[in-house]
Amino acid sequence: MIDDDIVVEVRGVHxxxxxxxxxxxxNMRVRRGAIxxxxxxxxxxxxxxxxxxxxxxxxxRGHVTVFGKEVAGLERRELYKLRQRVGLLFQNGALLTDLxxxxxxxxxxxxxxxxxxxxxxxxxxMKLQTVGLRGAAELMPAELSGGMARRVxxxxxxxxxxxxxxxxxxxxxxxxxxKGVIVRLIQSLNRLLGTTSIVVSHDVREISxxxxxxxxxxxxxxxxxxxxxxxxxxxxxxxxxxxxGTPDGPVPFHYPAPDxxxxxxxxxxx
Amino acid sequence: xHEHKAPHGPIPRRRDGRVSSLxxxxxxxxxxxxxxxxxxxxxxxxxxxxxxxxxRPQLIIRQIYNAGARSLVIIMxxxxxxxxxxxxxxxxxxxxxxxxxxxxxxAALGLIKELGPVLxxxxxxxxxGTSLCSEIGLMGATDxxxxxxxxxxxxxxxxxxPRFLGGLIxxxxxxxxxxxxxxxxxxxxxxxxxxxxxxxxxxxxxxxVGLRDVNEGLIKSVVFGAACSLLAVYEGFHAEPTAEGVGLxxxxxxxxSAVLVLxxxxxxxxxxx
Numbered sequence: 001m002i003d004d005d006i007v008v009e010v011r012g013v014h015x016x017x018x019x020x021x022x023x024x025x026x027n028m029r030v031r032r033g034a035i036x037x038x039x040x041x042x043x044x045x046x047x048x049x050x051x052x053x054x055x056x057x058x059x060x061r062g063h064v065t066v067f068g069k070e071v072a073g074l075e076r077r078e079l080y081k082l083r084q085r086v087g088l089l090f091q092n093g094a095l096l097t098d099l100x101x102x103x104x105x106x107x108x109x110x111x112x113x114x115x116x117x118x119x120x121x122x123x124x125x126m127k128l129q130t131v132g133l134r135g136a137a138e139l140m141p142a143e144l145s146g147g148m149a150r151r152v153x154x155x156x157x158x159x160x161x162x163x164x165x166x167x168x169x170x171x172x173x174x175x176x177x178x179k180g181v182i183v184r185l186i187q188s189l190n191r192l193l194g195t196t197s198i199v200v201s202h203d204v205r206e207i208s209x210x211x212x213x214x215x216x217x218x219x220x221x222x223x224x225x226x227x228x229x230x231x232x233x234x235x236x237x238x239x240x241x242x243x244x245g246t247p248d249g250p251v252p253f254h255y256p257a258p259d260x261x262x263x264x265x266x267x268x269x270x
Numbered sequence: 271x272h273e274h275k276a277p278h279g280p281i282p283r284r285r286d287g288r289v290s291s292l293x294x295x296x297x298x299x300x301x302x303x304x305x306x307x308x309x310x311x312x313x314x315x316x317x318x319x320x321x322x323x324x325x326r327p328q329l330i331i332r333q334i335y336n337a338g339a340r341s342l343v344i345i346m347x348x349x350x351x352x353x354x355x356x357x358x359x360x361x362x363x364x365x366x367x368x369x370x371x372x373x374x375x376x377a378a379l380g381l382i383k384e385l386g387p388v389l390x391x392x393x394x395x396x397x398x399g400t401s402l403c404s405e406i407g408l409m410g411a412t413d414x415x416x417x418x419x420x421x422x423x424x425x426x427x428x429x430x431x432p433r434f435l436g437g438l439i440x441x442x443x444x445x446x447x448x449x450x451x452x453x454x455x456x457x458x459x460x461x462x463x464x465x466x467x468x469x470x471x472x473x474x475x476x477x478x479v480g481l482r483d484v485n486e487g488l489i490k491s492v493v494f495g496a497a498c499s500l501l502a503v504y505e506g507f508h509a510e511p512t513a514e515g516v517g518l519x520x521x522x523x524x525x526x527s528a529v530l531v532l533x534x535x536x537x538x539x540x541x542x543x
Contacts, residue, residue, distance in 0.1 A: 054420060080422035094417035097409075108421045111428075156421075 005032035007164055007196045008053055013062035015048065022048050024220035026062070030164075030213075035190050035197045037207040037228065040217035046200040047091070049217070050168055053198070054088060055079045067163075084112060087157030091169045093149035095141040095156075101128070102137040105156045112160065127155040131185065147178035154182070158189060164196040165189065171203045179203075183210060208232070312504050315426055316434055323431035333436025337398035337499075338443060344397055345390060349448035352385055353377065353455025360456070361464050370464070374471035375478035377456035378449075382479065382487040386449035388535050391494035394441050395527035399502035402433050403523040406506030407516035415507075430507055434499045441495025442488055449487065486542050493534055498527045 008030035015023040022045040030036045038046055051057040052064050055071040064071045066082060074082065095104050105124045109115055115123070128134040131151040141149060150170065157165060167186065171179050187210045189195050201207045207214070208228035216224040216231060216239060224231055224239045231239060257263070323330065356377045364370045406429060409415050415425040453475075460466045502523045509519035 056416070056419065076424075080424075083420055083422040086420075088417075088420045090413050090417055090420075092413060094413035096414050096417070097412070108423075111421070111423045 006030065007032045007067060008198070009063070009065040010049070010052070011063045011065075013052065013059045013064060015045070015052065015057070015059045021220055023059070023062075026217070026221060028215050028222055028225070030196060030198055032196050033190070033194045034212040035186065035199060035210055037211035037214035038198060038200045038217065039202055039204065039207065039214060040223075041202065044217045045220070046202075046217060047168055050088070050166055050198070050200060053166065054083065054086065084160065085163045087160065087162035087165045089150070089154050089157045089165070089167045089170055091172060093141075093146075093153035095144075095149055095152055097141050099141075100137070101133065101139050101141070101144070101152050104141065104152060105159050107156065108160050123159065124155075127159045128152075130158070131155045132181065147174045150174065150182070151178070154185060158195075161193070162195065164198070167197065167199045167201070169201055170199065171201055171206050179206060186210060308508075309500065309504050312507070313500060316430060316500070316503070319424060319427040319431045320435060322427050323435065326432070329428070329432035330435050330439070333432045334440050337394070337402065337433070337436045338440030341394060341397045341440070341444060342447070344393055345444045345448050346451045348389060348393060349381075349386075349451035350455040352389060352448075353381065353452030353457075354459050356380055356385070356452065357456035357459025357464075361460060361466075370460075370466055371470040372474055372478075373456065373460040373464075373466055374453075374473075374475035377460070378453050378475045378479050379483060381449040381452040381456075383483050383490075384487075384535075384539075386445045386452065387487050387490035387494055388531060390445040390448045390491060391441060391498055391531045392528055394437070394444065394495070395498045395502070395524055395531070398437065398440070399498050399523050399527055400520050402437065402499070402502040403506035403509070403520045404516055406430065406433070406503060407509035407511075407519050410507065410509060411511035411513075411516060426507075430503045434496075434503050437499025437502070438492070438495045441498065442491040445487065445491035445494075486538075490535065490538050493538065494531050497530050497534060501527050501530065 006029050008028075010026055010028045013023050013026040014021070015026075026049070028038075038049060040046055048057065052059055053066060053071065055066075055074060058072045067085065069078070069082060071079070071082070095101075096107065099107065102124055105127055106120055109120050109123060113120075125134055125137065128137055131154050133148060133151055133155065136144065136148065136152070141152070144152065154170075165186075170182050170186070174182065183206050186197055186199060190197050190210075199207055199211065208231075211228050214226065214228050214231055215222050224234050224236065226234075357373065360373050360376045360380075361370055364372055364376065406415075409425075409429065415429065418425045418428060457468075457471060461468045461471050505519040505523045505526075506516075509516045
């Protein structure tokens with residue numbers, strides 16, 4: 001692992017939707033070959049960060065560099081070239097509903113390569129075998145459970161052997177077995193193929209077990225960074241609250257609201 | 271996505287709080303112009319992707335099947351009834367002038383030049399346009415379009431262009447079938463029921479209907495097919511990614527298509543005269 005080799009660099013990024021500021025000077029770096037965890041409470045802009053890295057959104061200020069190229073300045077063709085080097089696992093899988101599992105995984109290969117059908121078939125079956133769904137190749141997405149759909153989407157994300165894999169909340173809604181399978185897959189893809197991985201998640205336990213670096217986002221900035229072990233030792237109250245998952249602390253559980261009893265006792269027409 | 275907001279800020283209000291009618295009209299007009307501009311820009315992007323989309327003809331063929339072949343029953347049924355109504359009304363009208371033998375000519379010209387293209391386009395907008403719009407809208411709502419973007423596949427090339435081309439090819443074919451079935455319906459009434467001589471019915475039609483009339487119908491149906499397909503894919507692609515958003519986009523597709531088809535029909539008819 002070469003420490004200086006930075007795949008993604010986010011420098012002083014400011015991003016707002018309307019008047020609502022999501023990022024206020026965000027800085028982070030993703031090392032080549034490392035698993036980088038991006039954590040943070042809901043609504044801190046974790047998915048927005050992925051959109052900025054993939055060039056789907058453009059920051060109002062600051063720089064996002066991927067493979068040494070400024071994403072905001074890329075033309076559509078160059079952006080597509082860059083995206084071919086990256087695999088993205090969507091939170092809900094985002095499988096194409098009119099194609100079978102096999103065709104979903106084969107989709108990027110059919111679009112970007114001229115591989116002969118037997119080679120393509122072998123590749124797809126190998127990726128499906130990796131996620132344990134070779135037997136489901138002929139099923140349609142509507143026939144899959146949520147966890148199976150996520151695994152098919154993962155097979156599709158790795159079918160082009162990307163240099164970097166981005167996982168958007170890969171553990172949400174999965175049973176413990178599927179969760180364990182996904183954790184092991186992320187780890188083995190990273191260790192065996194040297195794939196750089198960015199995992200956006202708030203499942204602290206799962207992600208801490210495999211991440212090399214982690215960033216904790218809050219209030220539009222990086223609240224803490226370092227290895228998961230370092231984050232666990234962090235003394236800042238808000239970091240400790242997030243890492244231990246307690247409702248009481250500087251990060252409020254409740255959305256700002258008027259007094260509870262006053263609201264309950266108030267007459268609606270008053 | 272987003273509703274089409276006025277590009278010029280909130281609507282100014284009078285002192286009593288009511289929106290002044292002039293401001294309201296100005297706002298509606300500017301909204302309409304902005305929408306026309308957005309559709310035109312989308313059309314430019316779409317046309318740019320139509321040639322690359324031809325590389326995968328099976329996608330277009332599937333859409334011709336979805337939009338065209340699956341609309342055949344409704345098109346043929348409506349064509350038959352419209353032709354039969356034309357036969358009855360036309361016979362009654364022509365009988366007043368003692369020229370009921372011209373029924374074949376009247377029905378054929380009416381169907382080929384006017385009713386065939388217009389009614390086919392309206393039926394297409396209702397049957398296939400809504401389906402195109404909601405399908406693309408749901409693909410957007412379930413992140414399928416975003417997933418394609420992330421896999422470096424332009425959804426306009428892979429999803430939108432084949433559907434647009436499928437509609438563009440299907441509507442003229444459907445209009446031709448509509449007119450043929452309609453003429454058969456008129457013949458059923460005129461010849462079988464009203465006892466007009468079959469020879470007169472067909473020969474009058476043959477002598478009156480020229481290539482120019484067929485071309486007029488063809489051009490109209492191509493233009494209507496392009497307009498209905500464009501609106502359907504535009505609304506679907508820009509639908510807000512919610513159940514309500516897709517529903518609203520589908521409604522807009524039908525309403526706008528119907529108005530646009532009739533407006534274009536008037537303009538084309540005037541141009542052909």
